Amino acid sequence: MGYLLTHSVEYWASKTPDQPAFRMVGKELSYCELWRRAGQLARTLIEQGVGRGDRVGIYMNKCLEMPLAVYGIMRAGAVFVPLDPTAPAARLQHMIDHCGIKVLISHPPKARAIPAFLTDDTGLSCIIGIDDSAKNSVHTIPWAEVDNSSENCPPVALMEQDLAYIMFTSGSTGLPKGIMHTHYSGLSYARLAAQTYDLNNNDRLGNHSPLHFDMSTLEYFSAPLVGATTVLIPEAYTKLPASLSQLIEQEQLSIWYSVPYALIQLLLRGVLEQRQIQSLRWVLFGGELFPPKYLYALMQLWPQARFSNVYGPAEVNQCSFYHIPEAYEETSHPIPVGHIWGDAEGMIVDNQDRPVSAGESGELLVRAPTMMQGYWEQPELNAKAYYFRPVTSDISDRFYRTGDLFLENGDGLLEFLGRKDRQVKIRGYRIEIDEIEKVLSAHPQVEECAVYVLMDEDQNVKIQAAVIVVSHSQISEEDLLLYSAEYLTVYALPETISRQTEFPRTTSGKIDRKAIQMQALQQKPMNEMQI
Amino acid sequence: MKDKITRFIIDDLLSGMQVSDQDDLLLNGLIDSIGVMRLVSFIEVLIDKPVPPEDVTLEHFVNIDAIYNYIEQRES
Numbered sequence: 298m299g300y301l302l303t304h305s306v307e308y309w310a311s312k313t314p315d316q317p318a319f320r321m322v323g324k325e326l327s328y329c330e331l332w333r334r335a336g337q338l339a340r341t342l343i344e345q346g347v348g349r350g351d352r353v354g355i356y357m358n359k360c361l362e363m364p365l366a367v368y369g370i371m372r373a374g375a376v377f378v379p380l381d382p383t384a385p386a387a388r389l390q391h392m393i394d395h396c397g398i399k400v401l402i403s404h405p406p407k408a409r410a411i412p413a414f415l416t417d418d419t420g421l422s423c424i425i426g427i428d429d430s431a432k433n434s435v436h437t438i439p440w441a442e443v444d445n446s447s448e449n450c451p452p453v454a455l456m457e458q459d460l461a462y463i464m465f466t467s468g469s470t471g472l473p474k475g476i477m478h479t480h481y482s483g484l485s486y487a488r489l490a491a492q493t494y495d496l497n498n499n500d501r502l503g504n505h506s507p508l509h510f511d512m513s514t515l516e517y518f519s520a521p522l523v524g525a526t527t528v529l530i531p532e533a534y535t536k537l538p539a540s541l542s543q544l545i546e547q548e549q550l551s552i553w554y555s556v557p558y559a560l561i562q563l564l565l566r567g568v569l570e571q572r573q574i575q576s577l578r579w580v581l582f583g584g585e586l587f588p589p590k591y592l593y594a595l596m597q598l599w600p601q602a603r604f605s606n607v608y609g610p611a612e613v614n615q616c617s618f619y620h621i622p623e624a625y626e627e628t629s630h631p632i633p634v635g636h637i638w639g640d641a642e643g644m645i646v647d648n649q650d651r652p653v654s655a656g657e658s659g660e661l662l663v664r665a666p667t668m669m670q671g672y673w674e675q676p677e678l679n680a681k682a683y684y685f686r687p688v689t690s691d692i693s694d695r696f697y698r699t700g701d702l703f704l705e706n707g708d709g710l711l712e713f714l715g716r717k718d719r720q721v722k723i724r725g726y727r728i729e730i731d732e733i734e735k736v737l738s739a740h741p742q743v744e745e746c747a748v749y750v751l752m753d754e755d756q757n758v759k760i761q762a763a764v765i766v767v768s769h770s771q772i773s774e775e776d777l778l779l780y781s782a783e784y785l786t787v788y789a790l791p792e793t794i795s796r797q798t799e800f801p802r803t804t805s806g807k808i809d810r811k812a813i814q815m816q817a818l819q820q821k822p823m824n825e826m827q828i
Numbered sequence: 829m830k831d832k833i834t835r836f837i838i839d840d841l842l843s844g845m846q847v848s849d850q851d852d853l854l855l856n857g858l859i860d861s862i863g864v865m866r867l868v869s870f871i872e873v874l875i876d877k878p879v880p881p882e883d884v885t886l887e888h889f890v891n892i893d894a895i896y897n898y899i900e901q902r903e904s
Contacts, residue, residue, distance in 0.1 A: 322855075383860075533854035533886060536861040540886040566881035799862050 300457040301480045302518055303371045306332050309524040319364045321529040326361050336450035338369025341443050345400055345423050349374035354401040356380045359529050366402040374453035376460040379509035381804050386413035392465055403427050457481040463673055464511055466611055475673030476611050485666035486614035487518035489638055493618055494579050498524035505530050505555040510805040511611035515554050538567035549576040557587035558806040564591055569598050583607030585807055588738045593627035608634035612697050614667040616641050629739040633710040641665035645703055650684055658704040658714055662696035721750055721758050728789045736784045742770040749814040762791035763813055830896050836870050849892040875902055
């Protein structure tokens with residue numbers, strides 16, 4: 298069905314025009330309305346000079362105008378760039394400048410935050426979705442004007458290799474890097490996901506992830522591919538698990554996809570025993586490790602649902618899955634990430650890029666149609682991001698270097714060992730920081746944990762752990778250390794384990810380990826510790 | 829009582845940003861998840877009773893009026 302991401306919406310707009318494509322807090326956009334109004338937005342954009350390949354920013358909280366922005370920008374032949382609505386002004390300014398964004402799509406709740414990143418030399422020429430009451434220096438077009446514009450949107454010449462979107466992710470330099478995806482890579486992901494999870498037009502998908510987080514592509518691309526309905530979950534619900542479980546029940550969601558944190562919150566504080574959640578048929582989780590004790594508990598509560606562990610850096614969308622067996626037993630062994638999915642190839646290599654023997658660990662390299670085009674305007678990063686396997690003297694296969702360490706276990710399943718850059722050496726011993734987290738998080742009284750390293754003045758690596766314990770737990774730091782000592786070699790034991798009530802998090806809900814590390818650093822005398 | 833809640837929200841959670849009693853604190857993203865937890869702890873101290881997870885909902889925390897109504901209901 299087509300070769301551009303927009304073709305799915307066009308198809309369903311004629312086949313099932315009244316079927317809701319997106320819903321939020323009781324309001325909805327049918328496929329027909331989505332196609333029509335996205336066309337009006339596309340026309341407005343074209344009138345503002347936007348054309349094929351131009352980047353258009355999306356700066357809004359979750360709302361029904363968000364899917365309009367995504368599809369309107371693509372219908373204009375342009376590239377949508379979702380900006381984190383909670384990002385600080387300097388970061389927003391960087392993303393806008395770096396991508397050369399001239400037009401931004403927003404809405405009134407964000408209007409007050411806009412002047413903070415509008416500098417005198419801004420390249421922005423137009424903001425759609427707000428009025429000019431904030432006296433911004435750039436031209437503004439409110440949504441009402443967009444909705445009054447002509448529905449006649451001129452067709453734009455575009456092919457599947459054209460860029461469709463750029464998603465920013467944290468870079469090791471401190472500046473975010475833009476991951477470029479084409480219509481081809483986005484649609485390849487949409488198709489593979491729809492096949493893998495057997496999606497159909499009766500499904501109702503809960504969109505928990507913010508748009509700027511790559512997990513949102515399941516709801517934004519795969520759901521429209523099969524004509525299903527996506528329910529946008531306002532950010533506020535993610536902070537209120539008891540309201541979130543109510544929403545899942547009321548909206549009769551059938552597909553759930555989120556980071557494990559959201560599921561853990563639902564399990565611990567979502568009063569699931571008071572809800573009737575029988576509609577859920579498939580629960581997908583990824584982005585972080587899911588402690589098996591919580592997975593097991595959820596599987597007991599939702600016996601009708603299938604559960605799958607999803608793995609894949611945003612650079613390749615997704616590349617593997619593990620369907621949890623029905624007879625899953627609680628274990629302290631981490632949940633495998635499973636198999637590389639159809640139409641993708643994975644290879645585990647050592648430090649010299651040589652394939653490792655079966656059962657040995659190494660970095661995973663992936664080659665797939667879902668792979669990014671590269672990082673936007675980052676020649677140095679792009680030179681390092683890939684491994685090229687020669688085919689002939691002048692042609693080679695391109696693999697993305699995931700930076701993640703894996704091994705293939707005896708059952709042929711991939712097991713995640715940790716980030717390559719989260720491997721440290723202490724007294725010559727190689728230690729996976731993520732291994733320590735797995736041990737601590739398996740403790741029944743540990744809700745979540747984060748392990749990080751600091752260096753003392755002699756450049757000695759010091760392992761530190763921060764934990765959130767379950768409510769009313771009296772467990773002491775010493776108890777947790779003694780427990781860790783049962784599973785970890787002595788040099789991998791954390792120097793300190795500190796109890797905390799909450800962790801700083803990224804907007805996608807992942808634990809922000811860098812922020813925890815910075816906080817710890819600020820509590821120590823500067824001359825003693827460093828990162 | 830209502831003043832105390834308003835002061836805590838404006839001074840401690842919103843760094844001085846003024847909001848009315850009916851302004852939506854949650855759907856607009858004014859208060860983040862750590863903010864919600866701090867607010868819950870603050871109310872627990874204020875009424876000297878635990879706030880159970882099933883009460884931490886949009887209905888009870890959406891704005892200052894809702895929070896105040898919830899507290900009144902718990903105290904009666």
